[in-house]
Amino acid sequence: MRESVVYDLTNLPPHGLGTASLTWWGTLAFMLIEGTGFALSIVVYLYLMSLTPQWPLNAPPPDLLAGTVLTVLLVASLLPNILIARWAREQDLPKVRIGLIVMSLFGAAPLTPRFFEFSAMHIKWDQNAYGSIVWVMLGLHTTHILTDLIETLVLTCLMFSRHGDNPRRFGDVSDNAMYWNFVVATWLPMYVCLYWAPRL
Amino acid sequence: MDEPELDRRLTAIWSTPAGVWGTLSTVDHKTIGRRYIVTAFIFLALGGMLALAMRLQLSQPEARFIGPDRYNQIFTMHGTNMMFLFAVPVMEAVAVYLVPLMVGTRNIAFPRLNAFSYWIYLAGGMLLWIAFAVDAGPDAGWFAYVPLSGPEYAAGKRADIWAQMITFTEVSALAVAVEIVVTVFKQRAPGMSLDRIPLFVWSMLVTSFLVILAMPAIMIASTALILDRLVGTHFFNPAEGGDVLLWQHLFWFFGHPEVYIIFLPAVGMVSTIVATFTRRPVFGYLAMVMALIATGVLAFGLWVHHMFVAGLPRLGESFFTASSMVIAIPAGLQIFCWLATMWAGRPVFKTPFLFVIGFVVIFVIGGLTGVMVASVPFDTQVHDTYFVVAHFHYVLVGGAVFPLLGAIYYWFPKMTGRMMSETLGRWIFSLIFTGFNLTFFPMHILGLQGMPRRIYTYQPEMPWSGVNMFISLSAVILAAGFLLFFIDVIRSAKSGSAAPANPWGASTLEWATASPPPSYNFGRLPVVGSLEPLSDNPETLPVATGLSVNRRELVVTSLVEALPQARESSPGNSIWPLWSALATTAMLIWSIFTPWAVVWGSIPVAITLVGWFWPKGVPEDDS
Numbered sequence: 001m002r003e004s005v006v007y008d009l010t011n012l013p014p015h016g017l018g019t020a021s022l023t024w025w026g027t028l029a030f031m032l033i034e035g036t037g038f039a040l041s042i043v044v045y046l047y048l049m050s051l052t053p054q055w056p057l058n059a060p061p062p063d064l065l066a067g068t069v070l071t072v073l074l075v076a077s078l079l080p081n082i083l084i085a086r087w088a089r090e091q092d093l094p095k096v097r098i099g100l101i102v103m104s105l106f107g108a109a110p111l112t113p114r115f116f117e118f119s120a121m122h123i124k125w126d127q128n129a130y131g132s133i134v135w136v137m138l139g140l141h142t143t144h145i146l147t148d149l150i151e152t153l154v155l156t157c158l159m160f161s162r163h164g165d166n167p168r169r170f171g172d173v174s175d176n177a178m179y180w181n182f183v184v185a186t187w188l189p190m191y192v193c194l195y196w197a198p199r200l
Numbered sequence: 201m202d203e204p205e206l207d208r209r210l211t212a213i214w215s216t217p218a219g220v221w222g223t224l225s226t227v228d229h230k231t232i233g234r235r236y237i238v239t240a241f242i243f244l245a246l247g248g249m250l251a252l253a254m255r256l257q258l259s260q261p262e263a264r265f266i267g268p269d270r271y272n273q274i275f276t277m278h279g280t281n282m283m284f285l286f287a288v289p290v291m292e293a294v295a296v297y298l299v300p301l302m303v304g305t306r307n308i309a310f311p312r313l314n315a316f317s318y319w320i321y322l323a324g325g326m327l328l329w330i331a332f333a334v335d336a337g338p339d340a341g342w343f344a345y346v347p348l349s350g351p352e353y354a355a356g357k358r359a360d361i362w363a364q365m366i367t368f369t370e371v372s373a374l375a376v377a378v379e380i381v382v383t384v385f386k387q388r389a390p391g392m393s394l395d396r397i398p399l400f401v402w403s404m405l406v407t408s409f410l411v412i413l414a415m416p417a418i419m420i421a422s423t424a425l426i427l428d429r430l431v432g433t434h435f436f437n438p439a440e441g442g443d444v445l446l447w448q449h450l451f452w453f454f455g456h457p458e459v460y461i462i463f464l465p466a467v468g469m470v471s472t473i474v475a476t477f478t479r480r481p482v483f484g485y486l487a488m489v490m491a492l493i494a495t496g497v498l499a500f501g502l503w504v505h506h507m508f509v510a511g512l513p514r515l516g517e518s519f520f521t522a523s524s525m526v527i528a529i530p531a532g533l534q535i536f537c538w539l540a541t542m543w544a545g546r547p548v549f550k551t552p553f554l555f556v557i558g559f560v561v562i563f564v565i566g567g568l569t570g571v572m573v574a575s576v577p578f579d580t581q582v583h584d585t586y587f588v589v590a591h592f593h594y595v596l597v598g599g600a601v602f603p604l605l606g607a608i609y610y611w612f613p614k615m616t617g618r619m620m621s622e623t624l625g626r627w628i629f630s631l632i633f634t635g636f637n638l639t640f641f642p643m644h645i646l647g648l649q650g651m652p653r654r655i656y657t658y659q660p661e662m663p664w665s666g667v668n669m670f671i672s673l674s675a676v677i678l679a680a681g682f683l684l685f686f687i688d689v690i691r692s693a694k695s696g697s698a699a700p701a702n703p704w705g706a707s708t709l710e711w712a713t714a715s716p717p718p719s720y721n722f723g724r725l726p727v728v729g730s731l732e733p734l735s736d737n738p739e740t741l742p743v744a745t746g747l748s749v750n751r752r753e754l755v756v757t758s759l760v761e762a763l764p765q766a767r768e769s770s771p772g773n774s775i776w777p778l779w780s781a782l783a784t785t786a787m788l789i790w791s792i793f794t795p796w797a798v799v800w801g802s803i804p805v806a807i808t809l810v811g812w813f814w815p816k817g818v819p820e821d822d823s
Contacts, residue, residue: 001712002740006727007390009746009755009764016756016766022309022382029378029412037416040450044420044435047446057441126432129441136427154810163815166822168769 015167017089018174027175031182034144038186041140042193045133049197057130059123061198066116071191073113074184077106081184085177088170093159096173100156103180107149114142121194137190144183151176201749206723209749214306214720216773225773227311228719232318233297234615239318240290243325245686247281250274252679259672261660271656272339273358277332279342280362284369285325287600288411288458291465292376294607295404297615299380301710301717302398304389304726306754307770309382310375312777312812317375319781324368327789331361338362341654343455344425346436346447351429360429360792366422367788370415377411380404387754388762389709390744391728396762398708398731399475399482402489403468406496407461413500414457421450431795445510452503460499462596464492466603467534470556473606474538476706477553478545481732484537491530491537498527517576524574531567535560550704551625555606558633562598566591569644584654587647593640605632605685612689613703617716618696624688628681635678642667642674707732712741725755728762751819769820776812783808 018024049055056062084099117138125135155176158164201209216226226232253274257266266274300308308314331337338358340349349359384405388397397405424435425447434440436447471482482488501523538560547553569591573579582588605628612620651664658664702711709726710717712734724743730736744764747753752770757763787801815821 001738003724003743004740005724005745006742007744007746007764009725009744009767012746012755012764012767014753014767014769016768019759020386020756020765022386022756022768025382025386026310026378029381033374033378033412033416036413037420040417040420040453044424044446044450047449048435048441048443051443052441125427126434127440129434129437129443132424132427132433132435132442136424136433150806154813158814163817163822168821169815 013167015171017167017171021171021175023171023175024178027179031179035182035186038140038190041133041137042189045137045193046197048129048133055130056123056198057128059121059127059130062117062122062134062195063120064195066113066120067191067195070110070113070117071187073106073110074187077103077109078181078184080106081177081180085174088173088177091167091170093165096170097156097159097164100152100159100173103177104149104152104156107145107152107180110145111142111149114138114145134194137194141183141187141190144186148176148180148183151179203723206749207718210720210723211718213750213752214718216719221775222773224778225315225775227307227315227771227773227777229296229300229308229311229314230615230717230719230721232311232314233293233295236293236296236318236321237290239322239325240286240293241686243281243285244290245682246329247278247286248679248682250278250281252675254278255672255675257656258658259669261658261662261665261668263657266656268656269339272654273332273335273337275654276338276341276344276362277328280328280338280365281325282596283342283458283462284365285321285328287462287596288373289321289369290604291407291462291600292373292380292411294469294604294611295380295407295465296376298611298710299383299401299404300387301614301713301721302401302708303384303387303392304709304712304722304728305383305387306721306725307752308379309387310379310771312771312774313375314379315774316777316781317372317379319778320368320375320784321372323781323785324365324372327361327368327785328365331358336361338365343451344447345451346425346428346444349425350436354429357792360426363422363426363429364788364792366418368785370419371784373411374415377408377415380408381412384408385759386756388757389726389728390755390757390762390764392757392762394760395486396728396731396733398468399471399485399488399492400465400468400708402492403464403471406492407464410457410461410464410496410499414454414461417450418454421447421454424450426791430791445507448507448510449503452507453500456502457499459595460495462600464495466559466600466607467492469603469607469610470538470559472706472708473552473556473603473610474541476610476704477548477550477556478541479548479705480541480545481707482537483540483544484533485731487533488537491533494530495527498523498530502527521574521576525571528567528571535564550609551620551622551629552606552610554626554629555602555609558629559598559602559606562594562602562633562636565641566594566596566598570595582647584652585647586643586651586653589653590640590643590647593643597636597640602632605629608689610704611710612692613699614710614715614717616693616696617699617714618692619699619703620692620696621688624684628685628688631677631681631684635674635676635681638674639671639678642671646671702734707735709733772816772818772820774812774816776808780805780808780812 080102084103087095087099121134123131125131155173216222216228257263336358340354340359344362347353384401427433428435434442436442436444475482573591609620609625646664646667699715701714712726713722724745727742727744753767754770755764756766756768758765783804787797787805790797790801
């Protein structure tokens with residue numbers, strides 16, 4: 001059939017930003033998948049909790065220090081994260097580079113209190129169902145911290161390479177910042193669940 | 201520039217390299233989609249052979265063809281294969297091929313992820329079948345209830361292989377779901393607003409959200425099972441505060457939406473075929489879309505439907521009975537819209553349409569027995585009998601396989617450039633429709649007579665021998681139909697008559713390009729002005745110009761109105777998805793044997809992912 005040109009796309013920008021970017025939507029979709037996973041793990045925790053008159057099972061409530069320190073660190077990381085997202089939108093390469101170094105540090109910093117959180121639970125994964133679910137929840141969230149940390153480190157290398165000054169790369173940085181917001185957001189209900197539900 | 205020059209330039213940048221390198225590195229959604237479809241049908245054939253083996257064993261009481269252990273593996277493999285390796289993947293595979301074409305774009309979103317998802321799917325299927333071949337196939341049923349699949353009763357690695365296969369297939373399914381959602385949301389042709397999206401595409405969009413929200417549940421369940429078995433957690437151990445019903449809740453929270461993950465794509469296929477072969481749009485487009493969405497939402501309210509005999513609180517049972525019955529409303533609404541379309545149209549009884557008629561008949565029967573088993577008192581009587589086996593085969597085969605076969609006859613000309621045989625198609629339809637009903641309808645009777653499912657034999661004193669023999673003989677007719685289908689596919693692909701661009705006079709965008717489509721799909725992207733773009737003006741197609749001929753480029757459009765927002769690069773061929781899939785496969789299989797595999801195995805996975813994402817210095821990456 002014959003074609004009739006009714007639209008000229010030439011003047012569109014060569015890469016979309018924000019909701020006009022495919023990777024933004026891809027990141028959102030993966031957040032939906034992983035958010036569902038986190039939600040289900042909390043449901044499992046509450047379900048197991050509902051089956052027994054005593055919770056935690058054969059263990060005292062967890063110590064608060066490590067978990068609270070980690071929570072404070074994660075919440076504090078939101079400020080530089082917001083800044084780097086803004087700088088990425090503005091395509092300000094020098095500031096983005098600095099921001100990525102800062103966010104790499106903020107990505108690594110929670111791993112230390114996270115390490116102590118496992119022992120703060122006063123139970124091991126193979127002692128009972130309570131131990132199993134808390135270790136799995138902490139492990140699940142740790143996986144997300146590590147994943148985002150590695151991605152941040154790779155992006156840092158990328159932005160210091162010859163490929164860095166490119167709208168596509170700035171989009172990647174912005175998407176990565178959005179994902180870190182998600183990592184922090186998913187921790188807050190888990191913190192309430194793991195540290196305060198046993199104290200009810 | 202003129203058409204030949206445009207074709208030459210676009211082919212140079214979009215085509216897959218020839219030979220092994222191209223085969224392994226392609227990111228063309230059509231190549232990957234075709235590959236997925238063929239692989240899924242191979243699994244169908246393998247699963248069908250298992251079914252025949254079961255029917256042979258059950259044809260007579262106390263038969264000796266298969267022993268109980270192998271029979272347990274066979275029914276587990278049949279169910280697992282059909283649900284995880286055939287039904288879900290084949291629907292996603294058809295979408296991988298068709299959705300980009302139907303929304304008028306040049307490739308799927310995230311095409312390297314698409315390549316990765318195929319390799320992971322293939323690896324999961326091979327893991328399962330190789331295990332079966334070496335007598336390590338899973339044997340705890342396709343839904344692997346604990347404690348039967350737990351560490352106490354399922355020593356060895358069979359249950360671990362099943363659980364890890366789950367990880368493979370769900371990673372693959374989730375990846376494809378993400379690709380479909382983003383392709384539909386952001387890559388529709390200019391002008392294809394939400395109310396102009398083809399019904400098949402709507403079906404795949406809803407299905408993809410079901411995948412995204414339901415499949416994490418089975419991944420969590422199977423991961424918890426692996427952990428219970430491998431490192432001594434206690435999720436399902438009641439003695440240590442766990443719960444066996446936890447498995448069932450998580451599994452069926454996934455498992456009943458899975459029925460719709462299989463059914464909704466078929467609904468989209470039916471709508472497409474009905475519209476084309478009645479020469480008019482489906483009656484009640486908006487109602488159809490709302491029914492699809494309602495089905496997707498209600499799918500999550502049904503999971504306890506599968507657990508009525510598990511001893512749940514009465515109020516909970518009442519809720520799930522009500523929601524199980526309510527879902528009949530959107531399904532019924534769709535049936536009536538199709539009937540209204542057929543009634544008002546002028547049906548052309550080609551093979552695709554015959555399979556649609558078969559679907560309506562069989563699915564309605566399955567739906568009627570579905571309402572029966574939605575009732576707690578009735579379900580208590582027939583739970584785990586052959587009545588349920590009959591019900592879900594009517595729903596799944598009628599509701600999915602019949603539309604799928606119709607879809608293959610419908611879209612095969614587009615995918616291959618050749619027509620399938622109309623004569624053989626009618627024979628195939630007759631054999632499959634007759635064989636199916638003769639095989640599965642009598643199972644309702646067996647179930648009402650009390651025959652349990654999953655038994656490898658029965659005593660001659662039971663009144664089941666005659667019906668079982670009848671069923672087994674009928675299964676041969678059904679198998680003959682499928683065999684003839686495979687013959688028709690292979691023969692037609694080689695020497696079928698040439699297919700024009702639009703052999704059926706259809707109105708959706710995939711018929712606007714050649715059969716088979718070129719690597720770039722559309723030389724100039726179509727612009728859409730209605731729900732039936734090819735019917736607006738059969739002689740002229742409105743198009744948009746201005747995309748690059750120097751790099752792979754497509755257009756990003758807005759969510760609601762599909763207004764152009766940006767041009768966007770589409771990634772080129774890459775071997776890295778294969779390396780990532782191999783590294784992931786190695787890690788997952790190794791982790792069946794030791795938890796340390798996750799720690800050390802994740803290092804090559806991370807390395808291959810960096811290799812995948814690092815810019816290659818080509819125009820798609822850096823311009």
